[in-house]
Amino acid sequence: MDIVQWHRLLYPYEQAVDELMLKFNYMKKEYQVLGRYCPIEHVIGRVKSITSILDKLQRKNVPLERVEQEIEDIAGIRIICQFVEDISRIADVISKRSDIEVVEIKDYIRNKKQSGYRSFHMVVKYVVNSLDGPRTVNVEIQIRTMAMDFWATIEHSLQYKYKGEIPEHADVRLSNAANAVSALDKVMSSVREDVMDAQLSSQIRNQMVKDI
Ligand code: 0O2
Structure with missing residues (x-):
């Protein structure tokens, strides 16, 4: 496939990522406007690079x-939350949307991966409108806490550095770090109610200052 064909193939995925980023950022705004605690800390999105797609095709044969059909995360959205409890709240909101059809759930929080990876994945179908009419694409939405994201980012860098063969000394440390991240998420959950109250009060204060 030449570069023009790749761009044609990836274009609807770029559109899907841009549209969904906008929609999730509006969702975040709506929580604030309604004076409700916002379970979304921030949202990022990306279209997989051609090199990563080719690597993954080779890995999966x-x-x-x-x-x-086979690479479900050509378009990827990542939603980062403060607390583990926020993850199911966002997943519920996503499931109820009329513009997103959830086709698969991969719950790596209940079923942590061998690597120590924890995250909640939803593979969804999303329709983009192109010049030739509507087109449905797969998008993978990853929802995880800031702590889970920290671990996954570091582990991903090490996987890259060691080309997927992380040496044992680093592997043991990563595994210990994964346990520490789970423990941290648990402790943070125990202060969630207090943090939610504090954040709502400061949100209301900021709104009042704006209104004056
Ligand atoms: P990148 O570079 O982040 O895009 P499956 O067919 O379901 O067995 P698949 O498609 O790999 O396999 O699905 P899965 O397990 O849901 O993984 C998709 C993405 O989740 C990965 O994409 C990673 O982003 C993330 N992920 C999964 N496992 C791990 C892990 O052990 N460590 C880290 N850091 N991230 C993980 P890519 O294409 O592998 O990588």
Whole structure:
């Protein structure tokens, strides 16, 4: 496939990422406008690079013709939360949306990966409107806490550095760090109510200052 064909293939995924980022940021804004605690800390999105797509096809032993069927995370959205409890709240809101169809859930929080990875993944179908009419694409939405995200980012960098063969000394440390992250999430959950109250009060104060 030449570069023009790649751009044509990836274009609807770029559109899906841009639209969903906007929608999730509006969701965040709506919580604030309604004076409700916002379970979303921040949202990021990306379209997988051509190199990563090719690597993944090779890893999964999938022919290029099946790229759109087999690679579910060409378009990816990541929603970062403060507390573990926020994850299911956002997942519920997503499930109820009329513009998003959830087709698969991968709960790596209940079922932590061997690597220590924890995150809640939703594979969804999303329709973008193109010049040729509506087009449905897969998007992977990853929802995780700030602590889970910290661990995953570090582990991902090490996977890259060691080309997927992390040496044992680093592996043991990562595994200990994964346990520490789980413990941290638990402690943070115990102060969630207090933090929610404090954040709502400061939100209301800021709104009042704006209104004056
Ligand atoms: P990148 O570079 O982040 O895009 P499956 O067919 O379900 O077995 P798949 O498609 O890998 O396999 O699905 P899965 O397990 O939901 O993983 C998709 C993405 O989740 C990965 O994309 C990572 O972003 C993240 N992820 C999964 N496992 C791990 C892990 O052990 N460590 C970290 N840091 N991230 C993980 P890519 O394409 O692998 O990578």
